[in-house]
Amino acid sequence: MIRCLRETDFSLCLFIVDTKTKSRPIGSGVKPKMKKYKNLIIGLAFLIIALAALLLVKPLNFFFPTQEVELSGNANFGNLLPGVLFIQEVTMKKEYLEEVEVYLGKTNETAIQSNTLLLANETGTVFYSKRFTSEEIIKADYYPFKLKKPVRAGVGKKVFVCLASFDGNPSNCLSIPLNTTSKFGKFVVARIQNDDIPATLANPREVSPMEGSIGIRTHETNAAFLNGPAIVVCIIILLLTITIILSTQILRLLRSFTVKPEYFFVGTAAVFGLIFLFMTPPFQTPDEPAHFYRAYEISELNLSRIPDEVPVAVKQTATTCERMKFKSWEKFSQKDMAALKSIRLDSRQRTYVESVNYTLPYLPQALGIAIGKLFSSVPVIYLYWARFFNLITAIFLIFLAIRITPVQKWIFALLGVMPMTVSQMASVSYDAPTIGLSLLLIALIVKFTFTGNERLTTKSIVTLFILTLLLACTKPPYFLISMAFFIVPVSKAGSMKKYLLIATGLLVTCVLVSQFSTQVVTGVRSLLVQETRAAVAVSSITATPGPAVTATPAGVSAAQVQDAPGKAGLPREPADTNKNPAVQTGTAPEQGAANPDPGTVVSDRSARNLYNAREQKDFILRNPARYLEILITTVVKFSGLYLTSFVGLFGWNDTGLPGFMVFLYLLLLFVALLVDRNGSIRIRWHQKLILFAIFLVCLAIIETGLYLYSNLVGAKYIIGVQGRYFIPLAPLLLLMFFPAGPAGFLNRMFSKTDPGSRKAKKPVKKTVTRESQDLSRFQTYYLPWFLLPVVLFELIYALIMVINRFYIVLV
Numbered sequence: 127m128i129r130c131l132r133e134t135d136f137s138l139c140l141f142i143v144d145t146k147t148k149s150r151p152i153g154s155g156v157k158p159k160m161k162k163y164k165n166l167i168i169g170l171a172f173l174i175i176a177l178a179a180l181l182l183v184k185p186l187n188f189f190f191p192t193q194e195v196e197l198s199g200n201a202n203f204g205n206l207l208p209g210v211l212f213i214q215e216v217t218m219k220k221e222y223l224e225e226v227e228v229y230l231g232k233t234n235e236t237a238i239q240s241n242t243l244l245l246a247n248e249t250g251t252v253f254y255s256k257r258f259t260s261e262e263i264i265k266a267d268y269y270p271f272k273l274k275k276p277v278r279a280g281v282g283k284k285v286f287v288c289l290a291s292f293d294g295n296p297s298n299c300l301s302i303p304l305n306t307t308s309k310f311g312k313f314v315v316a317r318i319q320n321d322d323i324p325a326t327l328a329n330p331r332e333v334s335p336m337e338g339s340i341g342i343r344t345h346e347t348n349a350a351f352l353n354g355p356a357i358v359v360c361i362i363i364l365l366l367t368i369t370i371i372l373s374t375q376i377l378r379l380l381r382s383f384t385v386k387p388e389y390f391f392v393g394t395a396a397v398f399g400l401i402f403l404f405m406t407p408p409f410q411t412p413d414e415p416a417h418f419y420r421a422y423e424i425s426e427l428n429l430s431r432i433p434d435e436v437p438v439a440v441k442q443t444a445t446t447c448e449r450m451k452f453k454s455w456e457k458f459s460q461k462d463m464a465a466l467k468s469i470r471l472d473s474r475q476r477t478y479v480e481s482v483n484y485t486l487p488y489l490p491q492a493l494g495i496a497i498g499k500l501f502s503s504v505p506v507i508y509l510y511w512a513r514f515f516n517l518i519t520a521i522f523l524i525f526l527a528i529r530i531t532p533v534q535k536w537i538f539a540l541l542g543v544m545p546m547t548v549s550q551m552a553s554v555s556y557d558a559p560t561i562g563l564s565l566l567l568i569a570l571i572v573k574f575t576f577t578g579n580e581r582l583t584t585k586s587i588v589t590l591f592i593l594t595l596l597l598a599c600t601k602p603p604y605f606l607i608s609m610a611f612f613i614v615p616v617s618k619a620g621s622m623k624k625y626l627l628i629a630t631g632l633l634v635t636c637v638l639v640s641q642f643s644t645q646v647v648t649g650v651r652s653l654l655v656q657e658t659r660a661a662v663a664v665s666s667i668t669a670t671p672g673p674a675v676t677a678t679p680a681g682v683s684a685a686q687v688q689d690a691p692g693k694a695g696l697p698r699e700p701a702d703t704n705k706n707p708a709v710q711t712g713t714a715p716e717q718g719a720a721n722p723d724p725g726t727v728v729s730d731r732s733a734r735n736l737y738n739a740r741e742q743k744d745f746i747l748r749n750p751a752r753y754l755e756i757l758i759t760t761v762v763k764f765s766g767l768y769l770t771s772f773v774g775l776f777g778w779n780d781t782g783l784p785g786f787m788v789f790l791y792l793l794l795l796f797v798a799l800l801v802d803r804n805g806s807i808r809i810r811w812h813q814k815l816i817l818f819a820i821f822l823v824c825l826a827i828i829e830t831g832l833y834l835y836s837n838l839v840g841a842k843y844i845i846g847v848q849g850r851y852f853i854p855l856a857p858l859l860l861l862m863f864f865p866a867g868p869a870g871f872l873n874r875m876f877s878k879t880d881p882g883s884r885k886a887k888k889p890v891k892k893t894v895t896r897e898s899q900d901l902s903r904f905q906t907y908y909l910p911w912f913l914l915p916v917v918l919f920e921l922i923y924a925l926i927m928v929i930n931r932f933y934i935v936l937v
Contacts, residue, residue: 169371176363189930190937191227191343192219195310197455198934201303201341203231206241208299211318211326212289214339215311220346222276226287229341229455231266231301241300242323243271244288250328253277260300267454268343276347284311287342290323303341303455310339341455385910387535388528392521394543394914395551398921399517402552405925407458407932408447408466408509410777411553412848413482415444418554420481421491421512425499429485438475443505450932451778458932466506471499486599487556490519512554520551523562531569532576533807536798536909537860538565543917544791545774545783545924546850556601557850563597564604564854571610572861574618576807582618587628591635598636603827604854605636609820613813739834746830757829760844772849772856774924779848781931787923794916799863801909807864814862821858828852 193216206212216226226245238259245254254273263269279285291299304313317332319325369376409415422436446466450456482488494515498508524542528535541547542565550557570593574582590611598605611629619625746753761768766785773791774783832846929935 165371165373169367172370173363173367189926190935192346192937193310194343194934194936195305195308195339195341196934197229197303197305197341198457198459199449200305200307201455202306203301203303205299205301206289206291208291208293209318210290211316211323212302212340213314213316213327213330214287214342215313216285216287216342216344217311218279218281218283218285218346221278221281221348223273223279223285223344223346224276225270225272225345227268227270227343228287228289229266229268229303230263232260232263239299240292242290242292244323244327246286246288246327247279248284250324252324252327263300268341286327288323288327290318304336304338306338308339310342313339387539388525390910390914391528391539391542392525394917394921395521395548398543398548398925399521399552401925402549402928403510403513403517405928406549406552407450408506409444410447410450410932411549411555412778414554416480416482417488417491417556418444418509418512419479420484421488421554422495422508423481424485424488424492425495431481431483433478434481435476435478437471437473438477439469439471440505441477441479443469452780454780454931457934467504469505471503471505482556484556484599484601486596487559487601490515490559491554509554513552516554516558517551520558520562523559523566527562527565527569530566530573532573533864534799534857534860536913537795537857538569540795540798540913540917541565541853541856543921544853545920546772547853548921549774549776550850560601560604561854563593563600564607565857567593567597567607568610568857571614575614581620591632594632594636595639598639603824606820606824607854607858608632608636610817610858612816737835737837738839741839742834742837745840756842756844757826760829763843764847768847768849768852770849772852775848775850776924776928777931781927783924783927787920790916791920794913795860798909798913799860809861809864817858817861821855824855825852
């Protein structure tokens with residue numbers, strides 16, 4: 127009896143304990159401790175792995191060298207002849223040598239040539255050698271030769287950079303630049319003895335000393351491991367480790383701050399826009415001289431380009447830096463800026479120019495120039511005022527677009543802070559207001575479509591027409607964006623008749639404004655200036671003759687020596703098309719004409735004479751299927767180039783972001799596309815098809831326009847299209863993916879519900895609501911802090927590339 131009672135009491139005790147500790151199973155005391163130190167364990171593991179990786183892969187001095195031969199204004203190219211050893215002496219300024227960069231260009235021939243680079247010390251001992259072919263030289267630029275580990279040469283010691291070619295002939299050798307005034311070190315040429323380069327280096331014979339130095343950069347450091355870049359990487363690793371360890375506290379802190387997309391855009395674009403504005407040398411963005419001429423004419427209230435002229439000082443300022451176009455060895459210095467500031471304005475002395483045939487997109491720049499005239503008589507100062515007003519106008523327009531759109535606010539913000547967009551906003555180009563107006567018009571139409579059930583008011587319709595007219599006056603064919611009005615439900619207009627009347631009015635008005643007015647102005651100008659133009663001294667805007675202009679060696683084409691990103695290359699001038707893989711197949715008589723140098727600008731009439739828009743149009747009409755094939759083949763072939771110039775291509779299209787940076791920003795857009803959702807808004811399939819059709823039509827018009835006016839008749843590819851032309855159209859394409867299909871997976875990733883409860887019908891509804899709340903919380907609190915580091919990294923990287931392209935900065 128007593129035994130039974132004890133068992134009952136024991137069972138009762140177990141039951142009571144079990145009910146009170148049901149949520150704390152056996153062994154649960156260990157898990158809270160593990161969870162408590164989970165972030166610490168992950169952070170320390172990351173630190174160990176990152177430091178181990180740093181030991182195996184040491185960072186490079188990516189951008190700024192320790193020493194560099196000054197080639198600006200004094201570069202004379204010569205061929206790397208076979209059987210000859212080129213020996214450049216380098217005096218070390220630091221203890222260790224990490225990397226050597228050599229400027230190499232390419233000749234006309236396509237034959238493969240074998241070459242060798244060697245590095246030797248004062249005793250003639252070779253400590254580095256690399257064999258490379260001419261196929262690896264894609265464009266004229268500095269090519270890196272990275273040592274496996276830093277070599278201790280010693281401060282003040284001599285290192286010899288040796289270049290040799292083993293085959294080829296004088297017509298297909300690589301070319302190297304020589305600055306005859308450089309004091310970088312001795313440069314000699316010696317005959318190779320018995321094909322033995324080390325023996326020739328140890329005991330050179332038939333030596334011919336040369337004046338100056340060849341184009342070389344060296345990356346040196348005072349420590350074998352803890353150099354400058356390694357220290358920066360270590361600091362970044364340490365900061366990431368601390369972030370991981372304190373992630374719980376950091377996330378709690380971030381939730382106390384709400385960063386809206388529009389303010390994220392304004393702050394980032396304003397800061398980096400101003401930096402790009404001042405760091406980009408004058409007139410070193412595409413066609414900036416022509417844009418500046420037109421803005422200056424408008425500042426004088428010359429709205430019709432009659433006459434098309436500016437003061438001589440303005441043109442002289444714009445052409446002073448012509449030597450830097452397409453030549454990566456040409457740099458900008460304080461001496462150049464002093465020369466620009468010495469040019470003073472004299473409005474009485476005027477000269478003819480060919481500016482851009484638009485007015486509205488240059489009103490902000492013209493206002494900046496007008497204000498600049500009140501404070502200075504130096505034309506280069508007017509350029510910076512024009513850039514500044516162009517920047518703040520574009521920022522204001524894109525800010526309004528982000529505020530107005532009910533969907534994809536972060537997509538609009540990311541497009542606004544993209545390196546290519548910021549670079550254009552910080553220039554005098556009309557691309558800045560074009561991008562701003564396009565995004566604003568798309569945002570307005572999206573607002574009409576998805577905000578509320580009320581009908582369109584007269585004020586809304588008038589606003590839509592005003593934006594459409596402004597865009598039509600800015601740059602065709604972007605006025606076709608107004609046809610996105612067809613995604614607006616008919617019920618918003620009140621009746622089908624009113625709906626069609628609005629759509630037809632938008633289209634007709636755009637066509638009349640963008641086409642008819644241009645034809646009228648052109649006709650009036652031709653009548654007024656036909657008899658007076660002959661009396662005007664017309665001088666084409668070409669580079670000032672000098673050593674840099676005549677620096678191309680015999681047998682070396684300027685088209686081959688010019689800089690172009692990627693293997694496909696981006697022709698600077700239409701005449702470069704038959705030097706490009708885009709082989710011309712037309713029969714126009716102009717095709718036999720000699721191609722002008724790519725350094726000349728489009729305004730030169732001799733370049734335009736190579737193309738016949740009427741014959742090109744006839745070719746398209748006679749061969750529509752063939753032209754469609756050309757169009758598709760061009761887009762496929764140059765897709766990589768389009769993406770690079772969409773995200774970031776600077777200077778005169780000669781400095782592009784590397785592929786991994788382009789991919790990273792496109793990935794960032796994709797991530798923002800996935801998480802930027804609004805549960806109450808869905809875009810139907812017919813609306814997505816309308817947006818996609820508008821995008822395709824605009825793309826075809828852009829490609830066809832370049833094909834008509836900048837390509838030879840019947841060319842196999844369309845040359846000259848750049849990815850920045852598609853920035854205003856990007857939201858049309860991205861809206862097709864809203865809401866994105868993979869967002870459901872992302873919802874589940876941020877959901878805190880039990881996956882097993884999804885099988886039941888009622889819990890699923892609760893789970894969807896909870897998931898939406900979790901994703902909305904991520905969008906509101908965490909997404910900005912996820913996007914900001916990547917955006918800053920992209921912009922800083924782009925800025926360093928611009929600085930490295932235009933300035934000599936030694937570390």
